[in-house]
Amino acid sequence: MRDEETHQFLKLKPVQATLSSLKMLDVGKWPIFSLCSEEELQLIRQACVFGSAGNEVLYTTVNDEIFVLGTNCCGCLGLGDVQSTIEPRRLDSLSGKKIACLSYGSGPHIVLATTEGEVFTWGHNAYSQLGNGTTNHGLVPCHISTNLSNKQVIEVACGSYHSLVLTSDGEVFAWGYNNSGQVGSGSTINQPIPRRVTGCLQNKVVVTIACGQMCCMAVVDSGEVYVWGYNGNGQLGLGNSGNQPTPCRVAALQGIRVQRVACGYAHTLVLTDEGQVYAWGANSYGQLGTGNKSNQSYPTPVTVEKDRIIEIAACHSTHTSAAKTQGGHVYMWGQCRGQSVILPHLTHFSCTDDVFACFATPAVTWRLLSVEPDDHLTVAESLKREFDNPDTADLKFLVDGKYIYAHKVLLKIRCEHFRSSLEDNEDDIVEMSEFSYPVYRAFLEYLYTDSISLSPEEAVATNDLCIIFAQLGCRPGSSPTLK
Structure with missing residues (x-):
């Protein structure tokens, strides 16, 4: 390919994006941030709102410092005590650590993965959901290395009282409350330390995970979905309401390639590579978006609009669902400020996060908010x-x-x-x-x-x-x- 006429490759001159600083993370829609000053808000780079009333916060600043504030239930702020605080306090025990992802349970407990792939947990631990081998509440972040040494964790997910992590080599580990098989071990005995979820996943490469209140979902690289745990509302999508103690493939999605999965309290959403959304499980608030309130035990298409869906959102502590289209339109359905919205409703929001800030009960974040480095x-x-x-x-x-x-x-x-x-x-x-x-x-x-x-x-x-x-x-x- 050296012919001077035919094989010359034009070089684009990069156009520099001129930005004086990172844009400010918009957290103002969550009421608890009214406790922070304008100066403090301008420094926030990542944030997570959690707790039974959206009354706990963890955030990082542009200086990579971690701060917390809230009621500190069960020591969930990681400060070494159970004292509430209405002023941000720095979490010194994680000094120097950069957060890659974070999830929370109902207790609440926190599972955090760093950019180095390390896992730290703290908070409520009555069911061993911290993975440290005890049932004592964790008042400070604890590094969890049992069965995870030499593993790099890239994604974390929490149910109400169980925890799930995904490693860079596509393996899934679970621990905590297991009354319905949500740890995937084949039994209903609580799991005090991380245990690899095997069975049907033994030779599979998992690419993303999610947790409902007492169930788990895993998407593998072929686009198949595997599920396990509590199934009383059909949230596993298996066509029945029986609990599943080990991973089982959702056969009804045969031939459909799933890219994303999100779990509400007792319902499940998946997004396919075609931009189509399917939903199943509990539907008492219309959270499946099917136009009625009947539970569904099989995957059911959700009609949003002709535009391709690029993002789905749900959270195990709420009955709210949201989706964003390629054209930037954001829809919501399910429990929305006391109302049952049974069909996807077009909002004026620009991101799914705002749906949970303004309409979910409680007003929590469904994911770790962050200012993307794409600005530079x-x-x-x-x-x-x-x-x-x-x-x-x-x-x-x-x-x-x-x-x-x-x-x-x-x-x-x-x-x-x-x-x-x-x-x-x-x-x-x-x-x-x-x-x-x-x-x-x-x-x-x-x-x-x-x-x-x-x-x-x-x-x-x-x-x-x-x-x-x-x-x-x-x-x-x-x-x-x-x-």
Whole structure:
């Protein structure tokens, strides 16, 4: 690919994003933050609101300091005592630690993972949900390493009184209350320390997890969903109401590739790679969005709008559901400030977090709020990150049975062929068969990055790339980057 005329690759000059500082995290909709001064609010980078009345807070600042305030029930603020505080107090025991993810239970108890993959727990522990081998409440953060040494935890989830973590190698560990099999051990004996969840998950790679009040969900890399635990409301989606003490695949989703899962108190939402939402479980507040209040024990489609759904939201302490579309519209349904909203309702919000701040009972956060570091990315870097991103894509290329996710507007801007071929094309799937998956992927990636990434084993495909560039009218300009 050294021909000077055909194989020159144009270099984009990065456009620098000029930002004087990180944008402020909007936490003002949660009442408890009225206890913080304007100066303190401006420093918040991450935040979590939890507790039976949304009356506990943990947040980090731009200086990577961790602060807490609230009623401190069962020592859930980690300060070493059970004294409430209406003024933010620094959590010195986690000094120097950066939070990657965090979840909370009903006691409440806290499970936190750092960016280094370490796990810390504290708070309510009557059912061993802290994983430290005791049933004593934890007044300060405790590093949990039993069965997790040499493991990097990348996601955490809490039920009411049990805990779940996901490691970087796709393994799931659980501990705590197990009266309904929610630990997945095959018994109903409480689990005092982390135990790997095996059974059907033994040889699977799990990519994301979630917990309801007393149940667990795991999505594997093939898009299948595995469930276990309490099922009295059909929240496992298995077509019955019997508890499940070990992981079981949701057979009703056969042929459907799930990307995300979210659990409410006793209901479940999943999001597919097609942008479709399915729901099942308890529905006494309309939280399934099906137009009625009947429980569903099988996955049921939720009709939001024609636009693709890119995010779903639920929390085990509420009966509220929310979703965001690719067009930026936010919908809510379920228990909303005492009302039962039985169909998805369009809101004026720009993010699903606001639904839980303004309409959920209690007013908690369904995830760890954070100011994304994307604020400092250049335009070129932002485009590079969006390549093959199913959450924002509106077009899929099907090659060799695999999808490559792309964005029509960018393809039309970057390539004359796509400008004409996609102009009146409303299809969201394009099948390609002339060349191999690595070739098409490398070409599409070039349109996002201005460089070609091919492994040494795939370098032979450069000739095919030349043909694609010629056929589609693209005239790149320096030699490709082989990785």
